[in-house]
């Protein structure tokens with residue numbers, strides 16, 4: 318059979334399987350209101366509409382059915398959307414053997430095919446994020462490295478020029494974010510190697526979209542489809558090529574001088590070498606895990622950075638006040654976590670970018686799958702095997718929660734005492750601020766993300782003036798927001814800086 322006919326047959330079998338599953342599930346969910354039609358044909362037409370209008374359909378359901386739950390049709394399944402504080406709090410408290418985060422994320426990312434079988438079943442690397450990328454003391458140790466990488470990356474990619482020059486902000490942000498994160502994950506010199514950066518970036522970008530396509534197919538066909546779309550083993554081999562010399566050198570040093578050998582750095586690679594279970598100690602195993610962590614981290618950080626720079630350029634009135642406050646903080650505390658804690662205007666601006674922009678997981682957050690029949694306290698029954706999430710964006714744009722919610726107000730969260738209470742700083746989650754999820758599975762890397770984006774923003778503010786070009790054309794696929802890859806910003810080297818690079822590295 319030729320390749321197009323093979324793919325067509327696979328798609329047809331997949332489609333029939335999905336129709337059968339969805340029909341069965343629809344009968345069990347009949348008590349939950351629907352956006353669009355619930356009949357067989359109508360729900361498929363609406364599932365088709367969901368591809369391009371998913372965000373609007375979720376907004377429509379929120380407006381119609383708040384404070385109750387509702388459902389939207391997708392090609393694969395019915396997705397339950399939760400709207401109110403009560404339901405969010407109950408989801409937050411539900412144990413893993415009722416509403417499972419792991420099962421939901423495994424389905425959403427097609428993890429066994431795209432990221433590897435053990436990334437979710439044994440997330441031993443979480444301990445690294447928790448100990449090294451969460452607390453102020455650890456940040457004070459790594460911030461000089463982070464800042465060093467920012468300076469080097471910007472000097473190479475965006476040398477301060479006397480005249481305005483346009484840059485594709487998507488490419489610039491990804492390059493800087495991958496370099497800076499990998500300075501902490503694998504260290505120098507790998508984090509600057511163009512081939513390594515390319516492998517990580519391509520893998521991270523391709524995996525998200527491939528997962529969306531693989532998700533459309535029934536389980537028995539996913540292996541075949543992923544073999545065509547994702548090249549996990551190829552990317553792993555390439556990343557392994559780069560980390561091999563470092564791993565071998567560190568192994569030799571450890572054999573000679575013990576675990577406290579000077580060659581053993583505090584990066585994530587060293588952590589993996591130290592803590593990996595016995596059946597995951599090959600260089601390919603480390604490489605696969607590093608790629609997976611990049612997948613979880615680079616998207617969110619790059620997206621937040623891109624949206625924040627675009628907002629800043631289109632609202633230039635925020636530039637001076639934020640710049641001034643950051644200069645005072647760095648002049649007083651040097652380049653440290655303490656200085657970042659004092660940059661509350663920047664913090665508010667970034668939180669507002671997350672709230673307003675749909676950055677992160679887009680229209681919904683807190684993905685869960687019911688692994689047994691579950692009932693909310695208002696009597697809403699969720700049958701086993703159902704996907705549930707929270708209408709994050711609709712809540713973020715709800716005027717009852719945020720006055721003038723459809724307006725970008727950069728200092729919204731540093732102005733009023735009430736708003737400050739709601740969101741003390743970017744990493745604070747609540748039922749009203751869901752960009753990082755909420756509860757025990759709230760994003761583990763949000764403190765690191767906040768430090769990296771703050772640091773890059775401060776560097777840009779100190780060293781460049783920036784100007785908006787044409788407005789961005791971001792686009793939605795299902796509930797996910799994709800950033801305009803072509804939008805450009807103009808930059809010019811800044812004259813009369815009051816904080817110099819060396820000063821800021823105290």
Ligand code: HEM
Pocket residue numbers: 418443446450610613614615616617618621676677678682683684751752753754755756757758759760761762763765766
């Ligand atoms: C702006 C950047 C980021 C955004 C918007 C973001 C968003 C999220 C969201 C929405 C969740 C799911 C929470 C839930 O369902 O309740 C999550 C989970 C997670 N994120 Fe992030 N993330 C970001 C950056 C990062 C970074 C930099 C890392 C790693 C260094 C990371 C690691 C994780 C991990 C490990 C989890 C799973 C937590 C668990 O298993 O309990 N994230 N993130």
